[in-house]
Amino acid sequence: MNSEHDVYTNKRKEQGFTLLEVLTTLVLLFLISSLLLSIFPLLHQNENNRSYHEETALFFIQLQLKIRNSDMFWIDSGGRRLVLLVKEGSDEQMESFILHNQRVVRQVEGAGYDVYLEGVNDIYFTEVNRGVEVVIENTQNKQYTKRLNHMNSKAGEEHEQ
16 A cells, blocks of 8 residues: 555645645734734833932932931922032031922022933922921922921021022
């Protein structure tokens, strides 16, 4: 008997795939790959949000330390600038926190700046009982709010605006 010939169907056995099988496989492969490619940006976006949330939390911690170590503070420029008066021995210096080019920066005596937080659309400072409330709006329009306490009872009382 010939091994290439099927006795029951009287047809020759052929090796390989039909065109329909190949096309079906390619369509399924493209569908799966397009689904995977659409999921990756979502995962990356969640990672960026988590990273920004951590950076904002770190900023609040650093600002809390600065406020607690200051002798007094005040808010001017319509809530857009936080000014801290810091005394070290007989020396006294003013530190300001402002928004500059989508960054929260610290200026010492009005010169230069240290970047504390990037990706900020807006920042508001509000004086509350023995402290400051800070509202940050990031570039994705998400708001972060934190109340930071000041340990010194002279905070904001002696400054004339």
